[in-house]
Amino acid sequence: MATHTQQLTRSHTVRLRGLTRSFEGRTVLDGIDLDLPAGQFTALLGHSGSGKSTLLRAIAGLDHDVAGSGELTAPERVSVVFQDSRLLPWRRVLDNVLLGTDGRDAAERGRSALAEVGLAGRERAWPNELSGGEAQRAALARSLVREPELLLADEPFGALDALTRIRMHVLLRELWERHRPSVLLVTHDVDEAIVLADRVLVLDHGRIGLDLSIDRPHPRSYRDPLLGEYRERLLNALGVTEDVTGTTARTGSGTTARPATGPDTTADDGAGHGASAHQEEKHP
């Protein structure tokens, strides 16, 4: 927690008032006011370097030596899923899931969390026997087993291949529907945000540039033409403009927003993510 931030009483919701963070004089977060109601699935978009990770780390309480001010309220039980799975290589999968979890029924809860993410039977595996997708599932199980009120995910699928990522989207949404934590998903993938979240924030120059509710039923498909409007608004907010041919001109830096002129360009899930198919599961 940054030194000047007042830690108010714990509550079930996230509440930020005038949250400011700066690194070596450069203001990264510039007086952010934000409320995340309990149980809401929110995505946070932004260019790389826009401060989305800084915001997430501030809410997670991981920014020890960062200068800043403002008010911050966060729930008691917070879980974080990182971009890398961050499994300890010297602990078996189940022991990784149980890291920091106590209680007589801990092992049982760990097993059922692993079963929920589709890793039943892999409890005794070592982390380096898992594929990238499996490792990230285990990381999800580790965050779930603590029954978080708030789940913070920092580009959790950024390192996965396209097919695995789609499976993980479905899984994350399912898990959210079953457990209903508040979710703040940091991503630079506009489609990921649109398909998963009920509310999308765009962080721009240290402020919330756009706060968009997406009222489309789940499960959503990339094919849904109505999502195209949202996509367009988000891309505009990110400073990405499109011309008629569907090529994307990037005015900002580092966004991976893709062209989206309609259902056709994004119809194919795999191709829509612009990567080739890899096999997720690894059979040692």
Place this chain on the structure above:
Amino acid sequence: MTSRTSTEDRSTTGSAPASPPAGTTPPSASATTSTTTSTTADTAPASAAASPAGVGTEPPPAVPVAAEAVGAGTAGGAGAGGRPFRRAPRTRRRTLAPGRRLPASRIVGPALFLALWAVASAAGQLDPGAIPAPWTVLRTTGDLWTDGTLPTDVLTSLERAGYGFAFGLTAGVVLALASGLSRVGEALIDGTVQLNRAIPTLGLIPLFILWLGIGETFKIAIIAIVVYIPIYLNLHSALSGIDNRFVELAEVQGLSRIRFIRQIVIPGALPGFFVGLRLGVTGSWLSLVVLEQINATSGLGYMMFQAQNYGRTDIILVGLLVYGIFGLVSDSAVRLVERKVLSWRRTLSS
């Protein structure tokens, strides 16, 4: 990768006309042929970048492989579309790995050496005064063992090395934990140890003899110092080099400080500890030899020193043999423990 894409490119561009029969291939085609038959992906970028020379000279795909033509093919083999490259079917890349390990490969060398030694001795090519025959060494070992001098010397040496190693190990671990896990400890200990490390330990022998006398205490103290330094250095750097991502993880998972140390810092530092441990074991034997040959009245080194005075090379070889066995056994023991403790690592190397 490159080879696969280039194949696809060409089939879609349709720039290559129908393949002529192999016999009627125009002269310029020879280079193209060799490119096509090459099995090396490395040649693909080169041929793609070369000038478009061999237009319309596509050979049939099933050309026999001519590996030696690969180099020539890269020179002028680029055709229309810039990529007249296709991997020949059913050719396997030759492996660059050294291949499967020979059976019992570890003892082949030593066995051969021993055999040469025995043959040369039997043929009378070696001066028995300088290099006694293997069987002489064995007989001397038996003699020394039965008359009781060898067991006594071995025990004495083992005791010295054992005590020195135990003290060194304890000191190294305790100091590294104290300095690796607390900033105060680091300030007090680390600089001091680094200073100690700069002084060659064997150079402390004269001082230690004056302080502790020439008995066992001084020998054990020197061995302990030689042992503790590598153990301290490696364990300390492993403890303080803990991955910051895991520190963050521990904070997120709400680990207490004790649990953080027990579940993350210590297990994460074990690989480094074992590096230090193996160096420490080696160091204990090294310092033992030096100490026993200079300032001892018992032990293996003393036995060898005496043998030198009487010109008994066979006894010296017996001493070296025993030292060798000590080193081999102790190192294997450490490695065995390491494999057991770090079993999670095995999956990486296999």
